[in-house]
Amino acid sequence: MDGAPPPASPTGLSAYVAVSQLLGLTLLAATGAWLGRYRGGVAWQGQLQFNVHPLCMVLGMVFLQGDALLVYRVFRNEAKRSTKMLHALLHGLALVIALVGIVAVFESHRAKGIADMYSLHSWCGMAAFVLYLVQWLLGCGFFLAPGASFSLRSRYKPQHIFVGIALFALSIATCLLGITEMLLFNIRDSYSQFVPEGVLANTVGLLLVAFGLVVGYVLTRDEWKRPPLAEELALSMDFKTLTEGESPGGSQ
Template identity: 70%
Template sequence: MESRAGLAATPGALPYYVAFSQLLGLTVVAMTGAWLGLYRGGIAWEGALQFNVHPLCMVIGLIFLQGDALLVYRVFRNEAKRTTKVLHGLLHVFAFIIALVGVVAVFDYHRKKGYADLYSLHSWCGILVCILFFVQGQVQ
């Protein structure tokens, strides 16, 4: 038990883990952008490319920024708690706003094309994730 407590108090490898997670996260964002740009025609808010805004916003908001918000307490453990909480909250707010833009893009695209909304398991799970993301912020 004592060795685990000592390990938690002095995370020597933590900077490497954080650097690896940031590199991995940025790689996923870049790969999603490259996939949308090279194989899906790019992104745009108007027209047929509006749907492509959705996957990019979901990856940036719900994977990259939310992951960074969770890491804040470990990375900035020696900073003032208030500063850490503010940064944690701001990252969550930005993640929610970007994810909301992605959801709005899909609903707007479906409305313009005359497609039905919420017709797949993917869409219902996505709405549930957005609701739970918002609710967990209200509970804290």
């Protein structure tokens, strides 16, 4: 009925979302502390340009990507169109920040005469970014732009969800590879002696895993999925009628 309060969030959802955000912010702080305390900080020009890369990739490809995936769990009672727009906006922002990080590492390598795209980390990272861009473009085309039929959207949706979660996992795995590679380049001889930089960087890795696990848990709980609102069900049937030429009560 009009004026009724929105349904409460399912038990436990708010707590897990809060934990994910606490882990994510701690991850960003720990990454910044590592780069600031042991790698000299972050700058676009000069020797510190490389450090823009890990900071941007953690911020964009992990934290913002994870938050974009959580949008449909957090904003359960908002209009579907608004939720879609926020979902796409966060993913788009993550892509822009990740692109800055990619440009930074290529420019840094060029200035130092270091070869590009030879390591497993770089291969996984470029694959993750390109597939993420394709996923974002397809998502905008199918779910935001007019033209895609109801049946086409329905068939693509499971693939979109699966690829989104897979890319999130790949992004975290790529960051873990990058942390290990960076430590071996910079503190190879002392890494095994539990030096403070190694311990802090390993902690960043554990925070990456923890953030990914909590986000993944929230996404895979069926009872925490966003339920369709009554008006969305009606609009969905109208959209199907317009695009498929079926009546709302017609056979499937």
